[in-house]
Amino acid sequence: MNSLRITRRMRGVVSAAILGAAAFGFAQGAVAQTAVKFALDWKFEGPSAPYFVAIDKGYYKAEGLDVTVDSGPGSVAGIARVAAGTYPLGFFDINSLFKFQSENPDKAVKAVLMVYDVPPFAIVSTAKKGVSKPKDLEGKILGAPAADGAFAQWKAFVQANGIDAAKVKIENVGFPVREPMLAKGDVDAITGFSFSSFFNLVQNGIAETDIKVMLMSDYGLTLYGNAVMVNPEFAKANPKVVAGFVKATIKGMQDSIKDPGSAIKSVMKRNDTGNEKVELARLKMALKDNIATPWTKANGLGGIDAARMTKSIDQVGVTYDFKKKPAVADVFDAQYLPPAAERKY
Numbered sequence: 209m210n211s212l213r214i215t216r217r218m219r220g221v222v223s224a225a226i227l228g229a230a231a232f233g234f235a236q237g238a239v240a241q242t243a244v245k246f247a248l249d250w251k252f253e254g255p256s257a258p259y260f261v262a263i264d265k266g267y268y269k270a271e272g273l274d275v276t277v278d279s280g281p282g283s284v285a286g287i288a289r290v291a292a293g294t295y296p297l298g299f300f301d302i303n304s305l306f307k308f309q310s311e312n313p314d315k316a317v318k319a320v321l322m323v324y325d326v327p328p329f330a331i332v333s334t335a336k337k338g339v340s341k342p343k344d345l346e347g348k349i350l351g352a353p354a355a356d357g358a359f360a361q362w363k364a365f366v367q368a369n370g371i372d373a374a375k376v377k378i379e380n381v382g383f384p385v386r387e388p389m390l391a392k393g394d395v396d397a398i399t400g401f402s403f404s405s406f407f408n409l410v411q412n413g414i415a416e417t418d419i420k421v422m423l424m425s426d427y428g429l430t431l432y433g434n435a436v437m438v439n440p441e442f443a444k445a446n447p448k449v450v451a452g453f454v455k456a457t458i459k460g461m462q463d464s465i466k467d468p469g470s471a472i473k474s475v476m477k478r479n480d481t482g483n484e485k486v487e488l489a490r491l492k493m494a495l496k497d498n499i500a501t502p503w504t505k506a507n508g509l510g511g512i513d514a515a516r517m518t519k520s521i522d523q524v525g526v527t528y529d530f531k532k533k534p535a536v537a538d539v540f541d542a543q544y545l546p547p548a549a550e551r552k553y
Contacts, residue, residue, distance in 0.1 A: 241274040242449050247290070247298035249283040249434060252479045254491030255403060255498075258323075259299075260474035262460030271452030282383070283357040283401075283434055291315040296442035297453060299323065301357040302435045303524050305539055310530045316440040318541045321454045321510045323461070324433025324498040326425050329358035331365075332405040333397035334390065335418040342369035342427055351381040351395035358399040361424055361431065363527040368428025387412050403493040407486050423497065431520045432512065433498060435540075443541075451544040454510065458546065461509050462553045465500050468492050500553070508551030512540055 248256055259277050262268050268275040280286040283301035287308045290298040302319050309317070331350075333339035339348060342365070352359035366373045381389055381398070387405055390398050391412035398405060402421050409419050425431070436457065443450050464471040472488040479487070503513065517536045525533065545551065 241269070242272055242446070243274045244268075244276070244297060244449060244453060245295050246275055246277050246453075247286055247295040248277060248280045249286055249299050249301070250404070251279050252277075252475055253404075253482070254472060254475060254487040254489070255494040257464045257468070257471040257475050257491050258457055258460035260460075260478060261463050261471050262456045264474045264477075265460070265463065267456035267459045268453065271456050273449065273452055273456065275453070282355050284355050284360065287317060287437065290437050290439050291317050293439050293441065296439045296446075297450070298437050299434055300437055301327075301360075302432050302437075302539065303327075303520065304357060304360060305435075305437065306521055306524050306530075306534055307360075307528050309534050309538060310528070310532055313532060316538070317437050318440065318443070319435035319437050319539060320443075320450060320541050320544045321436035321457060322432055322512050322540070323435055323510075324494075325501045325504050326423075326498050327357075327429075327431050327433030328401040328403055328494065328498050329361055329424040329429070329431070329433070330400060330402040330405065331358075331397050331422040331424070332390070332400055332402070332409070333420045333422075334409070334414055335420060336393075337396045337420075339397045339422075340420055342371055342422065345397060346372055346375040348396035349377045349379055349394075350397050350399065351379050351386055351389050352399040353383050353386060354380050356383075356399050357434075358401065358424065361429060361524075361527060362399065364429060364431075364523050365424050365427065367526050402497060403490045406493065407490050411483075411486070430516055430523060432517065438541075443544075447544070451546075454544045455546050455550075458509050458551055461499065464491065465495055465553050468495060505553070508548040509553065510545050510551050511542060511548070512536075 263275055284304040286298050286300045287305055289295045339345060379395055386398050387408035389395050391409060391414050402423055406419055406421055410416060438450055468491050472484060472491055475487055476482060476484050514536050521534060
């Protein structure tokens, strides 16, 4: 009888121990998944594939992160969201970060992962407007949203190409009407991101062969583009989280480069109104022109060339009068990047 009672008691102890261990393991797993809010610059379109691939393939989860991705207000305005801590991490224009730091020296937002090694800043027109080179803009109407990242480089573009700016009429237009106005002929050219304006014009009935795109990087601008940025207080308190986010995002970039057809599926799961064919073409354009460049092929994704970044800061200075000119170390922090060998593709 006593041995029977002991056996039952031991079974109860063992069962309780197993349940306790399971509960502890569950709690540990829950704690390990750190919630991270990440802000894009724009909508859930083709170029946003790397982040969604990293979610769907468990790359963020493997780093202990539960990442939520939200759309954004543009590549310029969103920097304030990161500075305020509304989003600890975001994807915005690094050239605009130079200006933001000059105006907000107490808010040390830094880029930690360069995504667009070459910026998609472009002047876009149609064949009938006769704008095929920068000087052709003279005597024309240029539609440009005031908050547009490409338009922010206008003065540097003018200087680099000897354009008489007085002969170009600038019309401030909203983002939603920019391409429709060009399609209707209300303006002669627009500023914008190449992969956005091109496909938006296609959707507005303009044949691909009639769309003329001038990448500013092909006409004298040595700038970088959008990068992943981090709130300084968050980075200081959570260095492993930032490093994990960067590592997982690079894996998403690598997968998107290798198989954009599969990568776009992760975007379309979250974009019910998009056209998969259009978004795949948009992704491929961004990969070819902005992400998978000769420099990143040789050096790996995510990093920068300090000498080129210095020239970029100087070139932004043509457009913007710095209160305090930033140094490369003020705007880019490479400490969260994995080794170069892990960033190759």
